[in-house]
Amino acid sequence: MEEQLSLEQCMAELEEVADKLRQPELDIEEMMRLFERGSALAACCRKLLAEYKGRFEKINASSEGND
Structure with missing residues (x-):
């Protein structure tokens, strides 16, 4: 893909393509x-x-380590 789209942009365009x-x-x-x-x-x-999941897991692990 030429430019980096947001998840919302990718999903919206994917819906248009499906239609x-x-x-x-x-x-x-x-x-x-x-x-x-x-x-x-x-x-x-x-x-x-996958990137968002990785970031979430990293934040979650870091916050659990601070308890």
Whole structure:
């Protein structure tokens, strides 16, 4: 992906792509383009969620160590 999108941006665009893929009049080339974009956006979401999870776990472990 060209620029770093926020999780909210990735999810919103992924939803738009999914909506477009539901249109019956799509030709195969457009369908493939949308599928590729959707796959990249899903990967973006997974990456960001993994980063947030790691940060949360680090903060949680640090706060447990301060008890």
